[in-house]
Amino acid sequence: MSPITNEIFILPLSLIMFKNILGDIEAGVGKPLKFNLMYPSMSSLNFTELATRHGYVSEQHTVITEDGYILTMFRITKGRHCRRPIRKPPVLLMHGLLMSSDSFLDSGPNAGLGYLISDLCYDLWLPNIRGNYYSRRHINLDPDVDKDFWDFSNLEFGYYDIPASIDYILRHTKSTKLNYIGFSQGGGTFVIMNSKRPEYMKKTGVAILLAPGTKHTYTRSTLFRLLCETYLLYFPLLTDIGEYEALPLGGIVQKLSAFLCKDTIIASSGCRLALGLLYGPHPGSMETETVKVLFQHFPAGTSVKNMAWYGQSVNIDAFQNFDYGAIKNLQVYGSVQPPAFNLSLVEVPIVIIHGRNDFLASPADIEWLASKLPNLLEDFYVEEPLWNHFDVTYSRLTSKYILPKISEYLKKYSH
Template sequence: MEGKLGFGALILFCFIAILATQVDGALASFFPRKSASSSSPPDGICASSVIIHGYKCQELQVTTKDGYILSLQRIPQGRAEVGGSGANKKQPVIIQHGLIVDGLTWLINGPEQNLPLILADNGYDVWIANTRGTSYSRRHVSLDPSTPAYWNWSWDELVSYDLPAVFDYVYSQTGQKINYVGHSLGTLIALASFSEGNLVNQLKSAALLSPIAYLSHMKTALGVVAAKSFVGEITTILGVAEFNPKGNEPQATSTKTMVHLAQTVRRGILSKFNYERPDYNLMHYGEELPPIYNLSNIPHNLPLFISYGGQDALSDVLDVGNLLDILRSHDVDKLSVQFVKNYAHADFIMGFNAKDIVYNAVLAFFKRQFA
């Protein structure tokens, strides 16, 4: 970065830091601190967190249409199963993590308490996704993560490229419609995709935990002030492409994604990345303002399960209420809603009673789709 940061840039940096700690900050204490020279385990998530518990697990890779090589873990059967997996007869489930974490987050708790292994033990063919930029998904067919070009994306690209690549691969391998579980950012990119009619033909149902669609009532006041104060396009102001909060969370994302979230706070609507200059937006979208993700376009007969918490500082009750209001025309028998009064954002991943309160409800929701 050259020169001194202006006041607007400093405000933005404050927001980015605050938002990063708010999104999944409670998870940080569950990861060991890494030295500057340390790296991710070479054997991958399967070896470190699945196989050691007695489950079969496959490390796979999927390449997106824009060249990013994503890591994908498949858990084809439960621990008690013997012989062949019979996975081709099972219902596939894709599990998508949130912001500044990766698929390993789902496996923090023991095998009796984490969602992927609970699903596997209940007869599902489980696929854990890892978005671009995270430890096991830092490869590209031509770009290097050390270059700004690699990080020139926001969560729009997760909607347009990452999710479709994973869905296409899982569908090609199983030949069956897919159940989906997302947490935090994993719900945002799913909702945005569904609103554009994407993935829905391959989708059986979707469970959204701590859903993120609107951020206007985020409880972190300073973060809201910072987001609303930011004006300008990130690469020209900061000259930074990778957002890597070392010492806070173990995973990197693009700074452009953080700015995109800031824009969601500031504008109060869900839209594609705003380049802040009409000519730039015109070049990218053919319009002077970025297109809106219209969530009311989500098919009304798509089975949805939404679970949110009363103590969630990011997925605020009022913002979830706005989402539910937009879904008011959804078929009544296709929308299930769960409110957990004492749950905060990270409890949906690492809560000691998440199995009993949330995961059992997810299982019941999936099973109802067979009725």
């Protein structure tokens, strides 16, 4: 066996072996002990507590999808630095793979897009996709018992979760449209929604896609490719032994990362290096304190099936539905091959913002997406040549490099 093959074999079994051990240890680590162990002060705070800590007023809302998933969505009604009436329509800000709405707050009020966009006087809504720690509920299914709870991937996000969130926001605000901002997976699933449910195109003024993730054929992230291919390879084994949830908050990967990266020296060296290998190096872009905080909320959990879908996406030159294999594809889709998402149907005005040093959502894959969209307003490359994937959520330079372009298009489609 090659070293990579050994790693692929060992990784999922190791996660299963140590998951319960570390979980038992962490079960006894409450807020006081975390304080004594010098975890970041923000590590035990949820979205509303984080926002309140910095002087922002937020709300928590519950959204129920057509297929029964119970999603948590947050709202910042007005930014701390907003000195004028709230602009309309509302803005929806969607997180990426293995993230939650917390990712838009973790870099603090001077850099987090959740704060910065609300400071521009927008009514900002931040949903959480099914399967992360804020949206781990269902009206009938128990995620700890029922495997059917975890039978989802990108298609369900786009077909159920985003439409349910949009409808809830429009009902609550009595608006006819909203403006959409989606990062990474949150950009790709927006495209899926509009290709599958074209009636939602009239509900969006403009969509701003930040390093959108669709196909990942040319991803330069060896770690991302290895991780996703591992889940794809062991997808049948993991589901056979009852492992349906991938990389949850409180799992071995997240807890170990949070424990190690709470140390300032380790965070500024080893943890920063790991992020650079995964998403692209960008020295000086991310504050050490942000590195320490983000691992308290990341990874946030998803399904094994969703990770297997990403394993498929790095090995095919297409943006398509989940591939079950020829026999089941015939049953599910009526064809041997899973159908590709029809991007020619996506007529919503779209802006793409991305960087040249993005290891995960490579420029080549995003240029492919841009070439397929019939109403692309702008394909914008960030001026900073080292701008990478995680910079969107965690860089201290967001207000300089991406906020102006976001603000430009939100203004054009707001009143």
